[in-house]
Amino acid sequence: MEPDKKPGKDLMERIAEAPAAALDATLQETESLANKLPIGKPVASTRKYWNILGPGLTTGAADDDPSGIATYSQAGAQYGFQLLWLSAFTFPLQAIVQEMCARIGIVTGRGLAANIRAHFSSKVVYGCALLLFAANAFNIGADLGAMAKAVQLLHRGTSYSLVVICFVILTLFLQILLPYAKYAKYLKWLAMILLAYVASAILSHLNWGTVLHKTLTPSIRFNKDQLLLICAILGTTISPYLFFWQTSQEVEEEIVSGETSLASRQGSDKKTIKNMRIDTWSGILLSNIIMFSIIAVCGAILFPKGITHIKTAAEAAGALRPFAGNLTYGLFATGIIGMGLLAIPVLAGSSSYALAESFKKHEGLYRKFKQAHAFYGIIIVSMLVGLSLNFIGLDPIKALIYAAIANGIVAPVVLVLIVIISSNRHIMGDWTNRRSTTWLGWGVAGIMGLAGLAAIYSIF
DSSP: OOGGGOTTOOHHHHHHHHHHHHHHHHHHHHHHHHHTSOOOHHHHHHHHHHHHOSHHHHHHHHTSOHHHHHHHHHHHHHHTTTTTHHHHHHHHHHHHHHHHHHHHHHHHSSOHHHHHHHHSOHHHHHHHHHHHHHHHHHHHHHHHHHHHHHHHHHSTTOOHHHHHHHHHHHHHHHHHHSOHHHHHHHHHHHGGGGHHHHHHHHHTTOOHHHHHHHHHSOOOOOSHHHHHHHHHHHHHHSOHHHHHHHHHHHHHHHHHTTOOSHHHHSOOOHHHHHHHHHHHHHHHHHHHHHHHHHHHHHHHHTGGGTOOOOOSHHHHHHHHHHHHHHHHHHHHHHHHHHHHHHHHHHHHHHHHHHHHHHTTOOOOTTSOGGGOHHHHHHHHHHHHHHHHHTTTTOOHHHHHHHHHHHHHHHHHHHHHHHHHHHHOHHHHGGGOOOHHHHHHHHHHHHHHHHHHHHHHHHHO
């Protein structure tokens, strides 16, 4: 008798498998339709490019979580187009860091926390992992609240509490019960929701000459509010949870492709590294295009109307409606929900990778729940802490402030470790950093160190 037809199989397990089967069927149907498209050079090239995309795309997309959307909205609402240049400035910095993380995962066959534990003091990795868990839990709480508010904007009268709980159940289901190969496909397609913000920018009838000028011309007002906002933008784009997530996702991809032993995963080849770079730089480019679009939309619509104080992404969507119309408003609100569904599992997952690797527990979304209790337990605890923050009266802005403090401490430390590991020929072999990459990595670590200190100083 086949294992899944044993009389004793639990009824709840069968019920849980039904949504997974439905989602898998939808993904397979989408891919089947894509494969039936007439083959020509443009279509074939696009298909090949799409197949290359993976961890880099989803990591870049997850960077634009509802908390990030709120930060970018505030930048546009408060300062118009003045801070648009940050979308161009952060692009190469973020891409270089994420490329180093991905390369570490591919070449060593281990996650970032496992590499830090192997080459540095255990106290360092424990401290970083615990602070990351705290920062991500606060971020999850703020993101859940933003998603629930966005649902209420689209459907008035919906219960806030019910929506938050449903989102937690849905994201836990996807991470725990859905096999990794299917889950990765889901995240990849969900990233396309970000294009809603590109559409909203197009619908806003921007003055593209002014927009381009502001994008290419850095401008800073040296006052406390703007410096704090710039630090927040840097912190939400170059975030520790992305470092841990992408490194581990590259390892997961290798395991799913059949490289199940550590020895078989170590080392790499030119094609793999080239595809990883295409994937990573594409994901970060998408992320920064979305940052640009959100700042531009709010700068063009809210700033001239004097609506300069935006606390959440849902507030930004609601403020746009009277001036931008229902379509732009709807796209903005839908984007908040979609990106929350993508980013929240990444936040919880990165905490779990970091802590499980730090304490030498079995980890990986490719494993079943019974094979990695600690790993999935951390995901569940992260989600429950985030959920609880929505019921104890913690203001979402305070949650993000606490997250910013933790990230301000963690980001520079982890960046230094990333540069050291990726520059070490003993660890990376032929795939060590180029000298220019190392210097740029140190530059990013220095910038994030200053941003973290400035943010902590401004908050206190």
